[in-house]
Structure formats: structure tokens, C-alpha cells
Amino acid sequence: MSENSDASFEMALPAAYRPSVEATGLKRSDSLVRARLGGIQTARVTRSQLADIMLEDVQSARAGLLRLPRVIVASNGSVIARYHSDPQFRALIDAADLVDPDGMPLVLASRLLWKRPLTERVATTDFIHDACRVAVEQGLRFYFLGARPGVADRAADRLRALHPGVQIVGSRHGYFGADEEEEICATVRSSGADVLWLGLGSPAQESFAIRRRASLAGLGWIRTCGGMFDHYTGLVPRAPQWMQNAGLEWLHRSMLEPARLGVRYLKTNPAAVWHLLTKSYER
Template identity: 45%
Template sequence: MSTIAPSDTFVDTVEPAVITLGGMLIRVIDRAAEARLMINLASKRTRGTPAFFTSANGEVIARVNADKELARLFAEADQVVADGQPLVIASRYLCHTPLPERTATTDLFHDVAKLAEETGTTFYMFGAEPEQNARAVAAARTQYPRLRIVGASHGYLSEEALEDKLAEINALAPDILWLGLGVPREQYFFRDHGAKLPNVGLIKTAGGLFDHMAGKVRRAPAWAQRAGFEWLWRLLMEPKRLFWRYLKTNPVAIWLLLTRSR
């Protein structure tokens, strides 16, 4: 994981620590500090290959353990934060420095958007199905009328259409590209196309963010999120899609958290 130095727009005096959870390096940072860091880095850095910020939960920990290429891509990311409350709970008992809170992208987007209205930081929203992407963009524009969203696209592009879209994104030069493709497509996207976007400041993986913003998928109740049971809520909402996935990854993630955390 790279070391990211903040600029002077929103200065945090102490660089965030890094801990190991389930064998993965996770940044110890709260949502507010993460939002400030994203704004700083995206708006002030010298452009080149974009910075790459991503996140992990129990499923990601299990996937990374089983896939060496995916493990390499996460290790090379500039920042990995904890998107799962079970990781926060595990850090309190298993690590030398506990995580202050869950840095869920579905919440972080709003933290960053509020700051972006003040700073003029620009967004591009890439991912999800066409209808969900359009609804997510409309929701963001309604909630944050001063937010500069310079472009948007669904995530189901390939070959020439994808290359054309990459050229469009680079020409628009957004400060932050929100990438809602899910793991591992987001990591492969950055591996294969990050260098084609030298005018983009930062790429932040977004998972199912746009589906939530569009109203397609409901968030778990706050009590379930705090208790670390949002995965169970998601399972109840989408049992056919998630049952076998969680059956395979949850036991592995628990074992890895217990044996490879410090």
C-alpha cells in the first residue's frame, strides 16, 4: 500500500496508521478524514496514473486469500479501508490499533460530495446498469445541487465502446472517478485501464453504491449495520444471488480474521 501525503486544503496532522486484518493491510481512518484525504489528493496531486482507493469486507478478505492476482492488486492500491462492520469489531480485539468506524462507500460518497460542493471538486460516476446509473446521478444532483458531476456512464461497456468512453472520461478530467463495478471487476479495470486516464485525479471503487442511490437496493437498518449484520440483511434481500457466495466466503473470512490479524 502506498503512502499518501495530504495537501493543505484540509490538513490532518497525523498520517493514518495501517493494521493487518485477515492478511490484508487496512488503513485506520474515519469517514470524515477519508473524505478530506480524497478531496486533497484528487484536487491537488500532479496528474499521471490516478490514485486508486478501494475497500475491503469479509468477502474481499476471502477472495484475496484465494486469488494471488487479486491479492496483488489490492496490495498495490494507494488506500484500502474497511467497508464491513465485522472488520471494525474484529480490530477491537485482534489488532494493536482498532478501526475508529466503518468507512462504507455508501456513506462516504455523501461525505465527499458535501466537501466537493465547497471545493469545486468534480465527479464522474461510472458503473451499474444504465437505468440505475441515471437514477443515481439524478439523486446526487438533487441532493447536492452545487456538485459538479462532469459525466456518467453505465458499466456494461467493452472493446471499442469502452475505449471511446475512457477517452471521454480522460478528456473531461474529473477529480474523482467513482467506479461501481464490484469486486474484482473494479480492480481489473484499474489494472487494465488506469494508465489510460492520466487526467483523472483519483479512482474510488464504489461497489453497489449506484444501486443504493437509485433505490434498487435498500440499506440495512442502522442497528443491523452497527451490529455487523448488514451482510445478513443483504442475504435476506437477495438470497438467490448471495446464499452460496456467503456460504463459501464467510467461514473463510472468519478464520482469516482470527489467524491473520494484528
């Protein structure tokens, strides 16, 4: 797909679905170098840099300089495959303020194709520790929304134990209807949270983040996090480190849930590889 067709698609998006400097305020994240990776504009960012950006955005929101929260989403093989097959999902990803490289295959592809590859993978399940350290040091407050009943609560307890002093000011499961969304947003706002961690699964979490960002004004960030809460309750163990480093975490997850994830990866992996090889442009 050409750069021109990408630009045409962005211009065709409804205004409410496009990130706006006027709406969110020009911040350090706007100056990050971004590159087309598998067709998605992906930030060249490390976990440490992302934690600094989170702090800056929260401080701006507290000072009233950020009208709407930043929406931060992750890219991996499944996201890339869906991005090119589902126009509505593509609109959501394009509307996010920042896309980070969650999947190790993205880092490996950049090493193969680019002179200046990505420095590291920004896995949300790892990044939460960087975010918690900054939160403890600077007094940031988190809210967890998503997963099955009780899972977000237990994940919050686990992270409080790992990072004493971290303020997780509320948590709620992700099973709710559209008629409950406004009330949930009001609860998040009233909790005093600075960052909403949103683990509803894709594409529901991206849709909620973009559609409801105005209802969450006052927060600094809405951060999608997929199955992160499940990992911190022990329901879904991480792959061995060697598999993570080799970009094979998807295989580990397929072995754990072959009926659900095995079939999905068989469909999405070939498409993701194709898009990574043909739609990755270094800048």
C-alpha cells in the same frame, strides 16, 4: 500467513501492478497508519480523513503534481476471502494505493483483537456524502461508471438532489467490452472529472482501476464503489441501522437476494472470519 511470505509475494508482482510513490507522488495518505486486517494492509482512516485525502489528491492532480490517479478500494468479508483464494485478485488489492475498512465485521474484529481498534467503518455508501460535501465546497467534479443502463444516471440525479451544487459531470452504465475501455477512459478525461466512481462489481472494478489508471491520468482518484449506484436508485435498500451496527448487513442482503448472495456469503463468511482471527496484526 507470515509477514515474510506477504513481502515475498509483493516483490513478485509485476511492476505495473504495484503502487508507486514515483508514479503517484508522496501524499498525506502515504503517512496513514496501516494495519494487517484479515491479511490485507488496511488504513486506519475515518470518513472525514478520507474526504480530506481525496481533496488533497485532486488538488495535486490539478496542479500536475500527481502523475497517475490514486486507486482507492474497500475491504470487507468477501474481499478478504477472495484475497486469500485468488492470487490475481490479491495482486490487484496489493496494487491499490489505499484500502479502507468498508465492512462492519472488520471494525468488530479490530475491537476484539486490538488495543487500538478502528475508529469507524468507512462504508462507501456512506462516504459518498462526505465526498459530496467536500466536492460542493471545493468544486470537485465526479463521474459515475457502472451498474445497469440508467442506474448510474438516476443515482447521479438523486445525489444532486441531496447535495445541491455537486458536479457529477458524466455517468455511464457498466456494460461494455474490453475494446471500448480506451474510449470510455477518454470520455471520462474529457468530462473534466476529478474522481471516477467505479461500480462494476468485484473483481471487475479493481481490475479496471489498476489496468486503466494510466489511461485516466489527470484525475485525482479512481474510487471503487460496488453496488453504491443501486442503493441511490432504491433498487437495493440499505439494512436497518441496527443490522449495520451489528455487522449484519450481509444477512440483510442475503435475504434480499438469497440465490445469488446467500450462497456467496455461506462460502465466504467462514473463510473471512478465519482470516480476520488469524491474520490481523496491530501496528
